[in-house]
Amino acid sequence: xxxxxxxxxxxxxxxxxxxxxxxxxxxxxxxxxxxxxxxxxxxxxxxxxxxxxxxxxxxxxxxxxxxxxxxxxxxxxxxxxxxxxxxxxxxxxxxxxxxxxxxxxxxxxxxxxxxxxxxxxxxxxxxxxxxxxxxxxxxxxxxxxxxxxxxxxxxxxxxxxxxxxxxxxxxxxxxxxxxxxxxxxxxxxxxxxxxxxxxxxxxxxxxxxxxxxxxxxxxxxxxxxxxxxxxxxxxxxxxxxxxxxxxxxxxxxxxxxxxxxxxxxxxxxxxxxxxxxxxxxxxxxxxxxxxxxxxxxxxxxxxxxxxxxxxxxxxxxxxxxxxxxxxxxxxxxxxxxxxxxxxxxxxxxxxxxxxxxxxxxxxxxxxxxxxxxxxxxxxxxxxxxxxxxxxxxxxxxxxxxxxxxxxxxxxxxxxxxxxxxxxxxxxxxxxxxxxxxxxxxxxxxxxxxxxxxxxxxxxxxxxxxxxxxxxxx
Amino acid sequence: xxxxxxxxxxxxxxxxxxxxxxxxxxxxxxxxxxxxxxxxxxxxxxxxxxxxxxxxxxxxxxxxxxxxxxxxxxxxxxxxxxxxxxxxxxxxxxxxxxxxxxxxxxxxxxxxxxxxxxxxxxxxxxxxxxxxxxxxxxxxxxxxxxxxxxxxxxxxxxxxxxxxxxxxxxxxxxxxxxxxxxxxxxxxxxxxxxxxxxxxxx
Numbered sequence: 001x002x003x004x005x006x007x008x009x010x011x012x013x014x015x016x017x018x019x020x021x022x023x024x025x026x027x028x029x030x031x032x033x034x035x036x037x038x039x040x041x042x043x044x045x046x047x048x049x050x051x052x053x054x055x056x057x058x059x060x061x062x063x064x065x066x067x068x069x070x071x072x073x074x075x076x077x078x079x080x081x082x083x084x085x086x087x088x089x090x091x092x093x094x095x096x097x098x099x100x101x102x103x104x105x106x107x108x109x110x111x112x113x114x115x116x117x118x119x120x121x122x123x124x125x126x127x128x129x130x131x132x133x134x135x136x137x138x139x140x141x142x143x144x145x146x147x148x149x150x151x152x153x154x155x156x157x158x159x160x161x162x163x164x165x166x167x168x169x170x171x172x173x174x175x176x177x178x179x180x181x182x183x184x185x186x187x188x189x190x191x192x193x194x195x196x197x198x199x200x201x202x203x204x205x206x207x208x209x210x211x212x213x214x215x216x217x218x219x220x221x222x223x224x225x226x227x228x229x230x231x232x233x234x235x236x237x238x239x240x241x242x243x244x245x246x247x248x249x250x251x252x253x254x255x256x257x258x259x260x261x262x263x264x265x266x267x268x269x270x271x272x273x274x275x276x277x278x279x280x281x282x283x284x285x286x287x288x289x290x291x292x293x294x295x296x297x298x299x300x301x302x303x304x305x306x307x308x309x310x311x312x313x314x315x316x317x318x319x320x321x322x323x324x325x326x327x328x329x330x331x332x333x334x335x336x337x338x339x340x341x342x343x344x345x346x347x348x349x350x351x352x353x354x355x356x357x358x359x360x361x362x363x364x365x366x367x368x369x370x371x372x373x374x375x376x377x378x379x380x381x382x383x384x385x386x387x388x389x390x391x392x393x394x395x396x397x398x399x400x401x402x403x404x405x406x407x408x409x410x411x412x413x414x415x416x417x418x419x420x421x422x423x424x425x426x427x428x429x430x431x432x433x434x435x436x437x438x439x440x441x442x443x444x445x446x447x448x449x450x451x452x453x454x455x456x457x458x459x460x461x462x463x464x465x466x467x468x469x470x471x472x473x
Numbered sequence: 474x475x476x477x478x479x480x481x482x483x484x485x486x487x488x489x490x491x492x493x494x495x496x497x498x499x500x501x502x503x504x505x506x507x508x509x510x511x512x513x514x515x516x517x518x519x520x521x522x523x524x525x526x527x528x529x530x531x532x533x534x535x536x537x538x539x540x541x542x543x544x545x546x547x548x549x550x551x552x553x554x555x556x557x558x559x560x561x562x563x564x565x566x567x568x569x570x571x572x573x574x575x576x577x578x579x580x581x582x583x584x585x586x587x588x589x590x591x592x593x594x595x596x597x598x599x600x601x602x603x604x605x606x607x608x609x610x611x612x613x614x615x616x617x618x619x620x621x622x623x624x625x626x627x628x629x630x631x632x633x634x635x636x637x638x639x640x641x642x643x644x645x646x647x648x649x650x651x652x653x654x655x656x657x658x659x660x661x662x663x664x665x666x667x668x669x670x671x672x673x674x675x
Contacts, residue, residue, distance in 0.1 A: 147556070181556050182556070182557055182559050182560075184555045206555075209555040239611070259531045
């Protein structure tokens, strides 16, 4: 009897360990502010569906984005600028990210915030140039070394202390041979992300470390577990594991720049700091790329540069952009701002959106408008789903009211906190009481301002200035 | 003819040579993107080492690709390369002796009866197979290709000892002749003195 019990406990522990492992593999990405966005939510005739792919409402702006998307996909027009203008929390970043998703992974999409260019290591224009060159892809055929085989075993050992580097071994085979490979940390992570397991046929690009799963091996076709209807069966590869293959790569101009700036070498790509790249190197590469294009070896893939909070750029950057957009290699630049008529950074002049008129003149402007109550409810519902939080209908209604009266971002904050409160009282569904509780615990911006007005005398350095302070979102 | 082409390539290349520790070291620059180094035993004129380096498409400096001699040990950080063969995996090193072309495949623990070595003239290579399906390799024979020859089965012999499979291919007279012509070509280069450095060492 006791023996049975021990066996039972052992099995339970093993099962628990397995469950934990599975969870770790599936939940690698964290939930970000815009991780529910999967596209622009348009149909084939570019008409926006009301709720689709994580997008809600904002129909005219999304339609406009769809038209721009077509322009980008055609790839003929270089150096256009688009400005997304609208109040805080009206979905400007969401639309830009939706466009990125809709373009797919083969079109370069660089996302940056206007304030990112201010660095002590790099001049502002260099940072902008790098961002621009990161947004232009070159599609070229290249011979690379790939490893192609069927996975026999993946073994990952974590250090006993829980921290430090993992050690991984991957055994691959073809019909003729079998080899054991040592894995680096990044490779272990991407193998887990791809959920590669024994019996899968994979190819690994040795230069880029990109893993693609071709399918499951026919020899495993009789394993009745874990084969969904979409499972594709392929033959175990033949011959040698390592092959040289011509593959079509899309690399960005920036990557080519980095490879060719001798002082850094291509490892700089991985370590992240690249420093300034000489103008001569760039000129050489432009000439080379033009040559490839003429010979028909390469194709230019103009991408998108998205600059969020574009009012944070200063007058020098704006005039640089003016000039950079005229280059035929320029990408499509999408900017977003939540400012009205305000001072252009670096000057004393005021201008709409804090952008000089001459640059504004070169842009097409898409505006977003505040959400309606109905839309807010849909967005909150989508966020609840994204955060794995179940919410009762009346709680959702209350939360929608809150979003309408304060801000959408505040209401989204309350989802997370309310679901934590709900979990503490061991319930699975968030109800009105939870929402009320967190509403009283956490102040929104206007209540906080109200509070400060009432009690400002008791705070330090409380001499209020005469003119009203500019409120940043 | 293939052998003529190789000889021409050698003649046209920008060559530099130095004699050091009883070895003649030659550097060939075929084109801006392609270079080769060779090391010859100064006394016997036997090639000890030959390595190639090509620039990749985007202009980055490639790694030395060793054709003859022991492969270079690479102390690469595993986290930078991502994936590499485990140190216990078999690896090939090539040698040339006076009479034969040789391959040594180290880290192969299986007995001699497991291996089959076959000349494959259609694909211009020699294949090594194992009956236990643990190892397979296509060995290219660049020396034969340069002389315009195809591999022949009856010139192949192989033995196995100390975890190493040794494959010997009897050197055809054409290859021998070509090597001799190249050596004559190399005799013409004036070797740099050890003092002839291009830059002043600090």
